[in-house]
Amino acid sequence: MQIVIAILAFCVIIIIHELGHFTAAKLCGIQVNEFALGMGPVILRKKKGETEYVIRLLPIGGSVSMEGESDSSDNPRAFNRKAVWQRMIVILAGPVMNLILGFIAALIYICSVSAVGTTTVSAFPEGSYCSSQLAVGDQIVSIENTTVWTTYDIQYKLQNNNGRTDADGNLLLDFKVKRNGQTLELHDVEFMVQHNDDGTSDVIYGFYVQPLERNFLTVLEYSGRETASISRMILFTLADLFKGKYGLKDLSGPVGTVTVVSKSVSYGFSSFMYLFAFITVNVGVFNLLPIPALDGCRFLFLVIEAIRRKPLKPEVEGIVHLVGFGLLMVLMLVVTFGDISKLISGGFQ
Numbered sequence: 001m002q003i004v005i006a007i008l009a010f011c012v013i014i015i016i017h018e019l020g021h022f023t024a025a026k027l028c029g030i031q032v033n034e035f036a037l038g039m040g041p042v043i044l045r046k047k048k049g050e051t052e053y054v055i056r057l058l059p060i061g062g063s064v065s066m067e068g069e070s071d072s073s074d075n076p077r078a079f080n081r082k083a084v085w086q087r088m089i090v091i092l093a094g095p096v097m098n099l100i101l102g103f104i105a106a107l108i109y110i111c112s113v114s115a116v117g118t119t120t121v122s123a124f125p126e127g128s129y130c131s132s133q134l135a136v137g138d139q140i141v142s143i144e145n146t147t148v149w150t151t152y153d154i155q156y157k158l159q160n161n162n163g164r165t166d167a168d169g170n171l172l173l174d175f176k177v178k179r180n181g182q183t184l185e186l187h188d189v190e191f192m193v194q195h196n197d198d199g200t201s202d203v204i205y206g207f208y209v210q211p212l213e214r215n216f217l218t219v220l221e222y223s224g225r226e227t228a229s230i231s232r233m234i235l236f237t238l239a240d241l242f243k244g245k246y247g248l249k250d251l252s253g254p255v256g257t258v259t260v261v262s263k264s265v266s267y268g269f270s271s272f273m274y275l276f277a278f279i280t281v282n283v284g285v286f287n288l289l290p291i292p293a294l295d296g297c298r299f300l301f302l303v304i305e306a307i308r309r310k311p312l313k314p315e316v317e318g319i320v321h322l323v324g325f326g327l328l329m330v331l332m333l334v335v336t337f338g339d340i341s342k343l344i345s346g347g348f349q
Helices: 002-027 084-112 151-159 216-243 254-267 269-287 295-308 314-345
Strands: 032-048 051-066 117-123 139-143 171-179 182-191 193-195 201-203 208-211
Touching: 002 032, 002 051, 002 084, 002 254, 002 269, 084 216, 084 269, 084 295, 117 151, 139 151, 151 171, 151 216, 216 269, 254 269, 254 314, 295 314
Parallel strands: none
Antiparallel strands: 032 051, 117 139, 117 208, 139 171, 171 182, 193 201
């Protein structure tokens, strides 16, 4: 049942994305020939009006096929016959819908947990190192010049940092806080680092944060903060990937995603909702990147068309997207093979 729930969650994310493209196309008067969920062989096909609705065997993607999308068409309702700004809206609608879904999921998560942490220091445990500079009531503004929006931002910066260490191996980080109406810069705030027998190490946070006073406005605000925080975290991770901090072994595809989501179901509804928000925002942000075959690259081509005041040759754009799609499929196969290996060896935690 956990796996079924995970697959259904994955399908919802895909459907919402494609529904964004589909709805925007209809509102712009574009003829939609096919709305498909999944990839591979067709298992169900039904035509209603001008659009065929298709379900394919593998629930790992989807598509909205529009008239004149990949070639030139004289149909006045074709994609290529519409104004650039209308086509931009259609292309952006999918990722934007994912971000909206992520905001809703974050809102549900915040409403479902017993307490939500803020960025304001509330207390220190005994023996805390950072209490020599941080104080109760401090609102953390930034850590190492990265603006802090949520508790998860604090955790991320403490665990994924480029900070300095002292002679004892403890972590030193620069903080900016608001204290008594003033903004203070705190340099080399110290955090204990615990070294484990297996060679790994953990940063001891050394302070607690105040819970969020939940009402209609604070819940909406914090849901927006969570969505923005997840989006930025994804960009940070992608940057670390290109820098070589992470490798292919650290990536997960559909198999790994479904496995992790199914595990989150066993941890409770709130854990599942946070991971669901993280994945759907991930899909939205990733699709906005200017990578061939993704919405971001298609949007980039439209920006170039708007600047040049004439479109690029459809053949050129088609080849770019085809090559990009092929490379993405190869990457997905490699990552999926890694997912299966992890699953067999029990590598997913």
